[in-house]
Amino acid sequence: GAGVSQSPSNKVTEKGKDVELRCDPISGHTALYWYRQSLGQGLEFLIYFQGNSAPDKSGLPSDRFSAERTGGSVSTLTIQRTQQEDSAVYLCASSLAGGGPINEQFFGPGTRLTVL
Amino acid sequence: GENVEQHPSTLSVQEGDSAVIKCTYSDSASNYFPWYKQELGKRPQLIIDIRSNVGEKKDQRIAVTLNKTAKHFSLHITETQPEDSAVYFCAASKGRRDTGNQFYFGTGTSLTVIP
DSSP states (O other): OOEEEEEEEEEEEEETTTTEEEEETTTOOOOEEEEEOTTTEEEEEEEETTEEEEEEEOOOOSTEEEEOOOTSSSSEEOOOOOGGGEEEEEEEESSSSSOOOOOOOOOOOOOEEEEO | OOEEEEEESEEEEEEOOOOOEEEEESSOOOEEEEEEOOOTTTTEEEEEEETTTSSSETTTTEEEEETTTTTTTEEESSSSOGOOEEEEEOOOOOOBBTTBBEEEEEOOOOEEEOO
16 A cells, blocks of 8 residues: 655755655554654654644754644644755654554655745 | 663675674663664654563564663664664653653664675
């Protein structure tokens, strides 16, 4: 079946602009995660969704970052007033469930964000 | 929060030799430890994982060991092949029902297998 998809694959924006990144998880996966991968760094956890609610937003780096999920499916990560340090690859992952027995997380291809 | 450290950052081995990557974690509540392989320009993919009630797990040429007391775990790749060249990430998760299974990743090891 279809895997996790993300759009756009690449986004170049000017400093100060807002951007929206989209994630389509695998159908039926109730848990959704956003991670950020900066050049030469590991993956940094941003936010976790179980259904449409976000029990853990602790990884969001500042109040310029927000995310929502609707219909228990598509999620959007919004970065307001982008800064150059926001440049990174933003990865989305989904799994069958968020709690209890741990399920494999399947990653999307990522969105490469470049802030000029 | 959880802090995962990974070493080495780069590793070069001759084809056929073994490769070992080591990770440590800080939170004793972590109970699930996956390893992901990321080829250049591709998404991370799970290659093996281990839960805290197991000390070792093997899948063909790859194996993972876990020492809960010392809070460290390692990835072992035997008989390395050029296609094993990639960046490998370890991760730790607490698997809590309330806050989810978010992964805390190490900074990655770039493995190069020299033919």
